Amino acid sequence: MKRVTIYDVAKLANVSPTTVSRALHDHPAISEGTKQRVRAACEQLAYVPDIVARGLSGQKTHTIGVIVTDISDPYLSALCAVMERHCSEHGYRMLLSNTLHDPQYELEAVGRMLSQQVDGLLISAHSPQSQARHRALIGDLPCVYLGNNHTADCSYVEVDNERGAYEAAQYLYHLGHRRIAFVGGRADSRTLELRLKGYRRSLLSHGLPLREIVGSDHVEDLCTWCYQQTLDELRSGDGFDAVIAYTDRIAMSIVDAAEASGLRVPEDFSLIGFDDIVFGQLRHVRLTSVSQSYFRTGQLAVERLLAQIDGSCSRTADIIEPELMIRDTCRRIERKERSSL
C-alpha cells in the first residue's frame, strides 16, 4: 500500500501538483471550483499531507522541541501540558525530551532536536553550566528558557524566586518563628541559589541564624536525602521550628521527618513549600506554598517562542511574580519576648 501524494490527487482532480498544493493552502488565486474538486479528490484518496516533506521543502517543520529535567515532576508535567496545548493551538507539534538532570543527556538532547530541525526550543536546563555547554550549538535558533537555570544572553520566562523565598521567610518571621531552616535543592542550580538568597535576605535582616540543608549535585534521591538530613538535625536536639522547602515534594518529606521526630505540623512545626502542586492543595495536606503559575509560565513561554520564530521579536525576559498560597501548614507562635511585631 503506497503513500498517496499530491501527484495522485492531482491526477484524479485533473490539475497540476502545484494547484493541489495551493488549493490545500487556500491560496487566493485558485478558483473555488478547483478547490472543491481538489478537496474531493483528497477525500476520496484519503490523502494525508506529509509534514516531513513540507518541512524539507519550506524551511519550517512546525515542530518545537521541549527539553525538561523531569517530566514526572508535577510542576513540570503540568507545565508541559500547558505548553503542548498552546503549541498545538498554533499548529505546532511538540517533541519531548527528559534529561533526568543529566547535563550530558541535556547536551545530546539539544543536538537531537537540532538535527530534527525543530523551529524552536523550550528548555528547562539543569544548571547555568549545562546551559552554557549547549548554548553555542543552538546558535540563533529561537529558544526560550524555562526557569532560572540560564545565563544572561538568552530569552527566558522565570519566576522571581528570590522574592518568593524572601516572602516565605518574612511570613514565617511575622508568625513568630525565629529558627527557620531552608531544606532541599541541588547545589548547582541557580533556582536554588536565588531561593537561598531570598531566604538569607530575610533572616539576615532580622539577625537570625541561617540553617541550610542543601544536597550536592550527585545526591540520587533528593527527597529521601532531605528526609534523613532533617530527621537527624531535628533529633540532634538543637533543631528548628519552621522550614522553607525547596519544593512541595520535599516539603512532604519534611512533614514525614517532623512527625517521625515527634513534632506535629503545624502545631509544633511550620512548613512552606514551592510550586503549589495539586497534591499539596488536597484538604488532607493543605500545604502552604509559594506558587509559580505553570499556566502563565507555559503560555508566555510558548508565545514568546512563536514570536521569535515568526521574527516579530528577538530576545525577551519575563519575570512571573510568585504568590504565597497560605493554607494550613504554618501557625502563629506566641512569643514571650515580643520583639517588635
Added chain:
Amino acid sequence: MKRVTIYDVAKLANVSPTTVSRALHDHPAISEGTKQRVRAACEQLAYVPDIVARGLSGQKTHTIGVIVTDISDPYLSALCAVMERHCSEHGYRMLLSNTLHDPQYELEAVGRMLSQQVDGLLISAHSPQSQARHRALIGDLPCVYLGNNHTADCSYVEVDNERGAYEAAQYLYHLGHRRIAFVGGRADSRTLELRLKGYRRSLLSHGLPLREIVGSDHVEDLCTWCYQQTLDELRSGDGFDAVIAYTDRIAMSIVDAAEASGLRVPEDFSLIGFDDIVFGQLRHVRLTSVSQSYFRTGQLAVERLLAQIDGSCSRTADIIEPELMIRDTCRRIERKERSSL
C-alpha cells in the same frame, strides 16, 4: 548563516556526497582513511545531519508518537518518562500529544502524528469508542495501546485491572469490611468497567451489596466530584466503612471526604487506591494501593512497538499483573458475628 550539508562536507573532504553519507553510516565499503577525513570535515564544519531530509529519503523518521489522556496525571507522566528513555536509547525521538480526555482531540492528534510520518504510535486512549474512531486512520502503522481502552484487534500492554480490583476487594473483605464502596472513574472507560467487574465479582461472591459512585463522561473535575459525592453519601447516615478508589488521586480526595465527615483513616475507614503513585508512598500518606508498574509497562510497550517497526513481530498482547501494595490506610475490623474467616 546557511545550513551545512553533506555537500559542504564532501567538498572539504574531497569526496562525493555519497561517500560522506556512507562514511557517516559506517558503511563497510568505505576505507578507514576516507572515513577519518569525512569525520574530520564534519567536525570542522560543525555538520549536523538533517533527520527530516533523511526521513524523506529513507522511509523512516525515527520518531514515535505518544498520545496520552493527561500528561499531568502522575501515573502517565511517570510512564512517559520511562518510554522517552527507552525510545531515545533506541535512537527514537518522541512526539507528545495530550488529549485531556477529549475524543475529538485524540482523533486529530492521531491525524497529526500520521502526517508527521511517525514510525509508530503509543496511545493511551480515552475509551474503546474513541479508539474505534481512529483505528482506520492508523491502518497498519505499528501501534501499541497503553491500558485497557481499546478493542480487540490491536496490540496492547495492559494491566489486569479486573484482578487488581478483585484482590483489593478481597483484601478488604478479609480485613472484616462488609460495606465496601467503589468510587471514581468515567463511565465510558473500559479500565473502569474492568475494575468494577473485579470489585463486583468479589462482593457478589460474599453476598455483599454493591455501592458504586461513578462519574458520567462529562464531569469536569472528577476528584472534586468524587469528594462531594462521597461526603454526601457518608453524611446521609447509611454510609460505608471502606472504599476502593479508581485512582490514588481520588483516594486522597476520599481521605478528605472521610475526615470532613468525622471519620479517621484507617481507624474508622479503610481505603485502597490504584496506581501506586509516588505521593501515596510518602510516610505522611502511606496509601495502600494497587500498583501497575509503569516501569514495566513503559518498557514493554516501547519494546513491542520497536519490534513491530523493524518487522520482527506483528500483534502482541501483554498483561501486566497488578500488585497490592499494603501500607497504612486499611485496618482490620473485629467482627462480633464472625461469619467464616
Added chain:
DNA sequence: CTGAAAGCGCTAACAT
C-alpha cells in the same frame, strides 16, 4: 572502494 544521478513529497519562483 567511490561517484553520478535519480528520486522521497512538497513548495515556490517563474512562466503562461
Added chain:
DNA sequence: ATGTTAGCGCTTTCAG
C-alpha cells in the same frame, strides 16, 4: 487562474 521546473538534504541503485 493554473502549470513547469527546480530544488530542500539525504539515500540509494547502478556504474565505474
